[in-house]
Amino acid sequence: MGRGRVELKRIENKINRQVTFSKRRNGLLKKAYELSVLCDAEVALIVFSSRGKLYEFGSVGTSKTLERYQHCCYTSQNPNVANREAQAQTQLMLDQMEELRKKERRLGEINKQLKEQLEAEGATYRAFQGPSWAATSDGAIVDGNSFSLHPLQSHPNMDCEPTLHIGYHQFVPPESAMVRNQVEEERFMLGCWVP
Template identity: 55%
Template sequence: MGRGRVELKRIENKINRQVTFSKRRNGLLKKAYELSVLCDAEVALIIFSSRGKLYEFGSAGMNRTLERYQRCCYTPQDANAADRETQSWYQEVSRLKSKYESLQRAQRHLLGEDLGPLSVKELQNLEKQLEGALSAARQRKTQIMMEEMEELRRKERHLGDINKQLKNKLEAEGQGSFRAIQASWDSTALVGNTFSAQSSQSNTMDCEPTLQIGYHHYVPPEGATIARSVAGEGNFIQGWVL
C-alpha cells in the first residue's frame, strides 16, 4: 500500500514541524551532494531555519559560486551602472579627503603653524579671522561674567532677607529674655535691701554703751621723733596724752 499524498501547507504543530524540517533538510543536502557528484555540477545550497540558523552546501565553495552567479546575472548595462556608481564614490572620497586636508591646514594656520607659504593677503584674512574669534570669545566671556554676577546678587539678596528675618527673630527673643532677667534682678535687689535693713537694725540693737577707766597706751607712729627732757636728765617716752 503506497503512502498518501501530503498536503502542502504549514504544519501547525511545532514539534512535527521541527522534525519534518530536519528530515527534509538532510534529504535536500544529500540530493545536492549527489547531484554535484553524479552530474559534475557546481551546486550551492543555502537554507535558513525559522529560528534564523544557517545551513549551506557548496560543491565548489560558496563564495566562488556566488561570484559566478553575480557575473552571470549582471547585464552590461548593470555593469556600466555599477562602474559609474563606483566612480562617483571614488570622486566623493577624493573630495572629502581634499576638504579634510584643507581643514587641517586651516587649523594649523590658526594655531600659528606653517605660516611660511602664506601671502600677505592670506595673512591679513587670517588676522581678521583671529580678531573676530577673539572678539566673540570676549563677548561670551563678558556675558558669562554678567550672568554670574547677577546670580551672586540674587544670592546676596536672598541671604540678606534671611539675615533680616533671623535678626528680627533674635531681637524678639532677646527682649523677652531681657524682661525676664530684669524681673529676676528686681526681685533679687528687693530681697537684698530687706536683708540689709534687717541686719542694720540688728546691729543697732546689739550695740551697748561702754565705760573706760584710765588712759590709753600711746603708740607713736612710724617716723615720729622721741621728745627729750628740758632738764637734760635723760630721754623718756610720754606714756599718756592729755
C-alpha cells in the first residue's frame, strides 16, 4: 500500500515541522548535488530556516553563481543600466576635474598677488636699506644697487677681514637702551627711520 498524498500547508506542531524541515532540506541538497553532477549544471541553493540558520550548496561556489545570476538578470532585463552607470561615473569625474581646475586657477591668482606684494615690499625694503655691498670672487667690492667695482685692499699678513671703528660709542643705561630700541623699531616699521 502506497503513501497518501500530503496536504501542503504549514505544519502546526513545532517538533514535526522541524523534523520535516531537516528531512526535506537534506533531500533538496542531495537533489541539487545530483543535478550538478549528472547534468554538468551550475547549481546554487540557499535555504534559511525559520530560526535564521543558513544552509547552502554551490557546485562552483555560491557567490560565483550569484554574481553570474545578477549579471544575467540585469543585462537581459535592462541593457541601458550599465551604460547609465558608466555615464554617471564619467560625469562625476568631469565635475571633479572642473572643480580642480577652478581651484588651480584661484591658487594661481593668489600666488600671483602674493608674488607682486612680495616684490613691492622687497623694492621698498631695498630702497630703504640703501646700497648693499658684497665682495666678489676676484676681490672686488660690488655695490648691489649701482654695480660699481672697487678694488679690495688686503694685507698679506692679515688672516681675517679688518675691522674699522669710526667715531665713539655712547654709553646708554640699560633701561633707556630698551626704550630707545623700541622707538627705533617703531620708526623702522612705520617707514620714518631716523638714525
